[in-house]
Amino acid sequence: MPDAAVSIRGVKKNFGSFVAIRELSFEIRDNEFFTLLGPSGCGKTTLLRLIAGFESTTDGEIFLYGEEIEKLPPDKRPINTVFQSYALFPHMTVAENIGFGLRMLGWNATDINNRVEQMITTVKLDEFSHRKPAQLSGGQQQRVALARAMAPQPRVLLLDEPLSALDLKLRQQMRAELKALQKETGITFIFVTHDQEEALTMSDRIAVMSAGELQQLGTATQIYEEPANRFVANFIGETNLIDATIHSVNGQQVVCELPGGFLLDARIDNSTAVNTGAQGAVSIRPERLSIVAPDTSQQPTNHQGDHSLLNATLIDTTYLGTDTIYSLKLTEDHNLSVRVQNNNALGSKAIGDTVTVCVEAAQFLAQ
């Protein structure tokens, strides 16, 4: 097996008495579009700075393609960074900015020119090569920062929220371009964002972080469909989190009891072992719920068959164009939100009606 691009082993980082990174261990594969996702202040930038070499670890090691890099200063690491604020050199032109790293590496002038031109074309800045950064728009500056970091063909590219300063339209366009660029160059991307949509659409794998700790590592589908804990379930997309107690266990399948006595089939992820009686919560995505016609033949609390039906009272509806959100009351303390596509098949429901909902997928979370 080839070495991981970056291997984080037991890394801790304190600033004085403040713990920025509690303890992190994971590997980033070669050629991977890897995303660090987490709320602001959870230590994403700190981890990037440790990898780039701007900060030194309090404890633990970082390996780059099998080599420990603790002793290497930033200018000796074959890693480049796209800074959150871009940090373009204000007194240099676009071309000079992009060529800076190559010049530092001692390339000759012809090679630098060729490479700079190539990069300028790649990021579509052909008419702007003689401008200073101050004369560019935010999106253009972002491209210069990207071209500057990619020009020396680093083995690993670090991107610290590179799209956060752009407006929505540009951001969506840049997502596709970044992803394509990564595929094309095969450079390992470590991409930092607090925007879950960005993470889900771009990444091969995502590390979800909170308060300096890794919460879950997996593909977009895994972290969305099978969140490891309440934090991930809540942070990624919308979800219904309902207190639950394990009723019976069958491998990865469990039956759990919800408030109001309902029984529900749910999965648990393979790393958690639970016993009957364990307390936790189920996470149900609003779009994995549907409102069905009340079926008199099927009891909602039926123990024998399919534990997927719940009865609840409609308390509010929100029309969203393509979808409608139904807010339901399961018990006094527990609400459910259901997202249904508008296709008129449902008929009209009035506030106060009792409706039957069918749960297509639920995940039991031990913590």
Next chain:
Amino acid sequence: MASGTFTPVRKWLLLPTWVTIGFFLLLPILLVVVYSFLTKEFRGGVDWTFSLDAYDQFMFDRGLFGDEAPSIEWTYITIFFRSIVQALIATLFCLIIGFPTAYFIATRPASSRSIWVFLITVPYWVNLLIRTVSMKFLIRDNGPMNQGLMALGLIDTPIHLINTNIAVQLGLFYSYLPFMVLPIYASVERYNFALSEAAADLYASRWTILREVLIPSVKPGIIAGCILVFVPSLGAFLAPDLLGGAKTFMIGSLIEEQFKGTAGNWPFGAACAVILLTLVLMALTLYARAQSKERAQEQRAG
């Protein structure tokens, strides 16, 4: 450009400034220029007759009785040249010490920066004359510096500094260092240190970062500091008078002599001042031209 709405208000508010500048800056300069074209009185002062004698005396040597064929008078040109060199060296000296000092202060935690700035300015609460005299006292042959060094056994005979160029340099350096530190500090404080990190990330060594990223970014502060040290050093007379000797005679002292007591020559002193002022203004104008040309080029490139 700002909208015109507030312009009339602003004009009135600026009136005191204009009056002050006109009365205390432009009027004295005008007086000096006028005096330089008058005839000297024997016991100081001027006779209100137009004359080019002052400039003639500066430029030409016509012999003891003024009846020989004119040849270039080197005395004053030499003094000017020496002063410019002295001022340049003092500026360089201040820059070499001032830049790291400013960088040091600007990189302290925000809470302690003002304390460092305060410490830099503390000596300036004492009058310049007194500071220069105490410098003389410190560095004279049997002063505390030499006695200390001899007591420590580092030297056998006192280091003779008084009346040398080095003493004058020390005096100038000590007089004008904060004028270098403060503007550089102001620009380093505004410097975006992420630029240094970006450069290091792109394989630049510390030295290269300093040369190619930090210095160009704080250039306005460096230039302001150099001007603020160079200009007063050029016209300084306290340090050369008190710490230097005949060999270190500078423009400031030459001008001062012309206006002191009854031996002076006011039109000649005024002419020296005018020539000095012209040189300084020319240098600053050339610099401003170069700057605006650079900026224009940037704009055209855009």
